[in-house]
Amino acid sequence: MKRERELAKTIIKQVQDSTQELDQEVEEVIRLGKFSEWGNRHMKVRMRSQVAVEEIMTRKGKLAGDTERKDIWIKRDMNLEEREKEKVLRNEAKEKNEKRTEMEKKNFNWRVLDMRLKKWYLWKKEETRN
Structure with a gap:
């Protein structure tokens, strides 16, 4: 230990x-x-x-x-009821993600954050022009 x-x-x-x-x-x-x-x-x-x-x-x-520890994350401890609610929200996010149009797929995806379903906007690096 x-x-x-x-x-x-x-x-x-x-x-x-x-x-x-x-x-x-x-x-x-x-x-x-x-x-x-x-x-x-x-x-x-x-x-x-x-x-x-x-x-x-x-x-x-x-x-x-941290690329060295990319497989480590921190979550708060949840009781059974909270885990069940989060599972339902994750499934809902998965369904919504599958129904996105091609344009929407480039711009955002659905995630569960703080026990709420949220749109997660994707950042794109803009090419610099000389």
């Missing part, structure tokens, strides 16, 4: 700003699911304070640019 704790602290250090020490707020790290030689399992990280949790959740977007 020491390795998991260190990994959690490393990820938290990456999202905190330079004046914070949120990695010191880690209280407990638990691996979820059955062990498998080939797969990774989710980790549940319990923090000492709600303030630390909220800070981490607001800064979790900093992980998006």
Whole structure:
């Protein structure tokens, strides 16, 4: 469990700003699911304070640019009812994405963010002309 704790602290250090020490707020790290030689399992990280949790959740977007850890993401813990609601929303997003026109596919897709269905606009790099 020491390795998991260190990994959690490393990820938290990456999202905190330079004046914070949120990695010191880690209280407990638990691996979820059955062990498998080939797969990774989710980790549940319990923090000492709600303030630390909220800070981490607001800064979790900093992980998006990390190509080394692109398979790591941070989500809040949800109860069964919340997980079911999110599943319904994900299915609805999938259906809406399948019904988009070709033009719409270039501009946006549907995603579930903060327990709501939202349009996610796609950014395109414009070519610079000389």
